[in-house]
Amino acid sequence: MNVPSEQTPTASTLSAGGLPIEEVDCPLCGRDDAEPIAVGEDFEYHTTRDSWRMVRCRRCRLLYLNPRPAPAALDAIYPDDYHAFAFEPARFGLIHAVRTRLEARRLRRWCRGLPKRARVVDVGCGDGFHLQILRRYGRPGWQLEGVDPSPRAVTAARRAGLNIHAGTVEQVGLPPASYDLALMIMTLEHVPDPLASLAAVRRALKPRGRLVVVTDNADTLDFRLFGRRHWGGYHFPRHFHLFDAATLGATAAAAGFGVRRAETAVSPINAMYSLRNLLVDLGAPAKVHDRLTLDSPVGLGLFTVLDALQAARGEGSVLCATLERSGRGRVLRGRFGGAR
Amino acid sequence: MSARTQPAPVVIVGGGLAGLTAAHALRHHGIPFRLFEASDRLAGLARSFRDADGFSHDFGAHFITNRLAAALGMGAECRTVQHYGEVVRLGGEDISYPLGLLGVPRFDLSAAWTRLRDAVRSTASPNDAATWFRHNFGRALADEVALPLLEAWSGQAAERLAPAVGEKLPGGLLETLWLKLAGRLTDRAVAIGYCGALPQSASVWHVYPEHGVGAICARLAEGLDDAVTLGTRVQRIRVEGGRAVSVRVEDDELPVSAVISTAPIHVLPRLVEGTDALERFARFRFRPMILANLNLEGRHLLSDTVVWLPERGFASYRVTEAPISMPWLAPEGKTTLTVDIGCEVGDDWWTASDAAIAARCLEDIAPLVPDAARRHRSHRVLRTPIGYPLFMRDYESDRLRLAIDGTGVDNLLSVGRNGAFDHLLMEDVYCRTLAQVQPLIDELLPAVRAA
Numbered sequence: 001m002n003v004p005s006e007q008t009p010t011a012s013t014l015s016a017g018g019l020p021i022e023e024v025d026c027p028l029c030g031r032d033d034a035e036p037i038a039v040g041e042d043f044e045y046h047t048t049r050d051s052w053r054m055v056r057c058r059r060c061r062l063l064y065l066n067p068r069p070a071p072a073a074l075d076a077i078y079p080d081d082y083h084a085f086a087f088e089p090a091r092f093g094l095i096h097a098v099r100t101r102l103e104a105r106r107l108r109r110w111c112r113g114l115p116k117r118a119r120v121v122d123v124g125c126g127d128g129f130h131l132q133i134l135r136r137y138g139r140p141g142w143q144l145e146g147v148d149p150s151p152r153a154v155t156a157a158r159r160a161g162l163n164i165h166a167g168t169v170e171q172v173g174l175p176p177a178s179y180d181l182a183l184m185i186m187t188l189e190h191v192p193d194p195l196a197s198l199a200a201v202r203r204a205l206k207p208r209g210r211l212v213v214v215t216d217n218a219d220t221l222d223f224r225l226f227g228r229r230h231w232g233g234y235h236f237p238r239h240f241h242l243f244d245a246a247t248l249g250a251t252a253a254a255a256g257f258g259v260r261r262a263e264t265a266v267s268p269i270n271a272m273y274s275l276r277n278l279l280v281d282l283g284a285p286a287k288v289h290d291r292l293t294l295d296s297p298v299g300l301g302l303f304t305v306l307d308a309l310q311a312a313r314g315e316g317s318v319l320c321a322t323l324e325r326s327g328r329g330r331v332l333r334g335r336f337g338g339a340r
Numbered sequence: 341m342s343a344r345t346q347p348a349p350v351v352i353v354g355g356g357l358a359g360l361t362a363a364h365a366l367r368h369h370g371i372p373f374r375l376f377e378a379s380d381r382l383a384g385l386a387r388s389f390r391d392a393d394g395f396s397h398d399f400g401a402h403f404i405t406n407r408l409a410a411a412l413g414m415g416a417e418c419r420t421v422q423h424y425g426e427v428v429r430l431g432g433e434d435i436s437y438p439l440g441l442l443g444v445p446r447f448d449l450s451a452a453w454t455r456l457r458d459a460v461r462s463t464a465s466p467n468d469a470a471t472w473f474r475h476n477f478g479r480a481l482a483d484e485v486a487l488p489l490l491e492a493w494s495g496q497a498a499e500r501l502a503p504a505v506g507e508k509l510p511g512g513l514l515e516t517l518w519l520k521l522a523g524r525l526t527d528r529a530v531a532i533g534y535c536g537a538l539p540q541s542a543s544v545w546h547v548y549p550e551h552g553v554g555a556i557c558a559r560l561a562e563g564l565d566d567a568v569t570l571g572t573r574v575q576r577i578r579v580e581g582g583r584a585v586s587v588r589v590e591d592d593e594l595p596v597s598a599v600i601s602t603a604p605i606h607v608l609p610r611l612v613e614g615t616d617a618l619e620r621f622a623r624f625r626f627r628p629m630i631l632a633n634l635n636l637e638g639r640h641l642l643s644d645t646v647v648w649l650p651e652r653g654f655a656s657y658r659v660t661e662a663p664i665s666m667p668w669l670a671p672e673g674k675t676t677l678t679v680d681i682g683c684e685v686g687d688d689w690w691t692a693s694d695a696a697i698a699a700r701c702l703e704d705i706a707p708l709v710p711d712a713a714r715r716h717r718s719h720r721v722l723r724t725p726i727g728y729p730l731f732m733r734d735y736e737s738d739r740l741r742l743a744i745d746g747t748g749v750d751n752l753l754s755v756g757r758n759g760a761f762d763h764l765l766m767e768d769v770y771c772r773t774l775a776q777v778q779p780l781i782d783e784l785l786p787a788v789r790a791a
Contacts, residue, residue, distance in 0.1 A: 015414070016418070032781070049415070
């Protein structure tokens, strides 16, 4: 009898599209009992012809992709022109400038109270966009580092003169109890094992260190409207799990973090891409859905306004949580900062 | 592997979709199992093959949903079914189902009258299928369409069938309208009335795996060779103290931690010894069916994929031209009509030769395809004694007990279409089996991990 010996055995097989895939248990509670809520394809980058299924754990309510691309498939699903590898001013012009300003404001707030010689690590730093903002707007004494497993991202970030650890945060072995602040901006939904990644970050933080997690919010109007297939936050097949306030709080708690502050923030991306995915799926001409991409100021502007209205109700497109290593924070329930 | 011994294997009886779904789930969790399949191949009712003339035949369902394909990592090898339509033949005219029937004034008036009458005087909830259909559809539609079809399909008077037969039908009118519209807009055969275990939606449609519906079983069976034994029948399931303790296979007694059976539920009591808890299932009945696949010259011989035949005078109650929806099932310029005949084992349909059945079917469908006999090239006849489970009123309470409480033996599960005794489609079999197996996995997992 050939029985895998690990606690949660996952055997990787090949999908019909030729991509290595694996079946997984709930990354939060470990159970394998989930209801499918959405089926979709890679509407954005068309890296595979496979169909993907987002499921919701019946026990802990986490959304996760199952089956999902196996580690050996990651190169295939993150193409060279993946936006996080190459968000360049030359290509994105005005959008780059506006986003830099907005992100700088947020980053400065998260960095409030950091000492002069703080050590900061951006986990899943991509091409180093946020680190460059910190270098430009932060204090000169800060020691800034990044972590990313993608060779393309690492090359781009190093070219910008940043100090990057190449690999996943579990692999790179960050020095323990060394960092004042860690950032995971649009990272947690991509990592294969969120609890393991959070644990690795937690080890690297100083006892009073903080972690800021920013991730897609799966408790929004656009999720409810498009959640069966086209919702932008699915980003098939690259988002392995998706959170709402409750499941993010539970994930943080399971990794030993306390929640110091939690809110939702404005982002046009998921609503805009929901509409774009729908149009792509219906076979609309490219000139129509091209208006709804990361390099379209009109689309981004319009959906920013719409999402601002949602954010005012506590249903902004992204969740922002400041977690503390001490684990003494409150446990999150329900929505972030919502009126309901 | 450590010194602590593994628990006894779970034994799975039958290697069809349900058995393989269970096996796949157990393997995922590292729970030891043995699967025994009496025939010399896997896939059971989900089997497909292509004959020498280039016609594809699926024994069971003609398609799966894209949602099931995604669950199995098979999305890329499935073709989208662009259209799937059903019509009802009435007075020589084909009326689309369900929306076209709404355009027939006498059906609408009768349904409206029934609603009005029932709103005024409170009626008890129906306890037979005939009353259920008249109550929900109105007398005209029930008597002219629904009940004749039900009776031809089941071979039973509708008064003897449980109302649950009707409750299996698709959801509300608005939902159907929306899904039909979504199908038109997306050029996909959005699944309407084909999802029992999961919600239907515009994002769920019919797809067909390149290598036939049987490919999903091949997928589930990947990597299970070491635990699958073909051509081997489980002879007995031994129950002691209310639990299955062993099975007899090839005259050997094999200790088990549980048994998952896909055998038809009325056969299971004969397999089990040491308890009479399952005796009540012995009287459950299946409707035998003959499916005659007629390979004909031409294409689009029917006005839509499925033609329902409620009118007296037809031996068949349904004719399907699957190549209208799935052109790849037949060579170009040819088609296959599948004629469904409800029968009884040993009756004159059952005992007729394949050629005689084909001839009678060609004659039967002559009102639909007048030159069918001239077009006929070949045929393939499938007889099954367990075509559909019959929800008879006599044993409806026992059927509900099976659905809610299971077999009455804790660690003996009866799964799949025949084992669960339910009208399950492919995706339902997959979902329901996983749901049924889950508590067993929860029970066995600690011991497996400890070992």
